[in-house]
Amino acid sequence: MSIHFSAWLGIILGVSCFVLGYLYSLFNYLQPQMSGSSSTQFKHAIHVYKDQIQKNNELGSSFSVYYRGEHVVDTIGGYVDKRFRLPWVTSTISQLFTVSMVVVPFSFAKLYQDELLDIESSIQHYVPQFVVANVTVSDLLTHQSGFPYFVGHASLAKWRDDHRNALNDIINQIPPVLPRTQVFHLHSMALLSDAIVRKVDHKKRTLARYFMEEIAWPLGLDMLIGIPRTQLYRVARTYHANALSVFSAILHLDVTYPWKNLVTAGWLPYSKERNMALNVFDDYELYYNWNPDLLEIPLVSSHLFTNARNLARLFTLLENSDKLTNTTVSDNIPFVFKKSIRNWMLQVVNTSSYDPVLHRYLKLSSAGFMVTNSPKNTLMFGMWDDILGQGVFIDPQLQLTWAYVTNHAHARSLNKDFILNSLIDSVYSCIKE
16 A cells, blocks of 8 residues: 555655646746857757757857857857846846956956066065965966955955955954865955056056056956946846756756755855855855955956857967967967966866865966866866856867856756866867777
8 A cells, every 4th residue: 555655645645746837938038049150060059058948948148169269169049037038139248256356367467478567475574464474376277275264353345445445354363264274265365466467567557457557458358346336237146046947957957066065055064165265255145145246356266257159269278379279369469478477377287186065176386277088088277257157278288278158057067067076077078088
């Protein structure tokens, strides 16, 4: 009797889940929207992206690929705001959250190349109030300063209005983590890096201003660090992880996603380091902040707004011009990184180790790029956001650069992200090497 009842209960639950899923899809179905282009060689990548759009897996995003100096994939799809069915367009930009950190390695590499910064000098040399004498700029770039977060309260609004006193309030303390221990930095990286740039730059610019004036604007990149009110109309609305996204991940056999959402929940003890790193400011919540006064602040740990086309274009600065099949990219850029600087930026400095903030294994380069393996087992260097699942990476061996920018959360694991992983696999399948 109990077996018979259990069988019927299983059937009823299965049918109920199917009906509920169908009704949810019916009432939330969005007409597929997509535009873009690709070279003949990378046509398969466009088809895979189109498939994600048609299945409504992809709410809204942009995807772009460079290969050997040529822009081979450039596509957008989905919606900026599903409530009002506003389609994603070429001028749409999205908040990059932790991918915003790409500003730091590019800016410090430029300062290093211009001999304005010695990466082996101590942080204390540039920021005297920093309490640890033997921690270098290189240690900071590789997330080993000892300050993945700060003990005590910090205010983003105060940092905007009085950065010196705000910085003094938080770095004149014993490091919460043993220096030269790798623990991912987020807002602490932004504040310390900004203080160093203000010190070494002849014009005393902020880190954000330096990056925009020295790198982004000369390249003609559509990027903003801190979004003014007049530009908010271009920004895609952000959809963070919820019960439905967790259920969707389970249907795609991605158990890592719900597990990561569980172990990083604020009410569980496992999440202490992550929450402290993400919530440095007591007046700013990383996930749900939409206060225009705070969004205007040039915070390089989370306030970079752009799209995949411009993000991928930025990373073409790391291409080896000797291997390019044409000079499309190298002829149009206002400066290039010297070979020695480029090699330094792409030098792997550690083996993969478990990070208590990201809750995953992390390998880094000297400049602070994340390092991972491609489907062809080559190394990719870049930055991946485990809040929404955005990313940008360059494969220097294959001279391949890809960027993906989205407005909805769908992964906390690069290898298990059913959208991004399918796009990466499709791109690499187009390369016959």
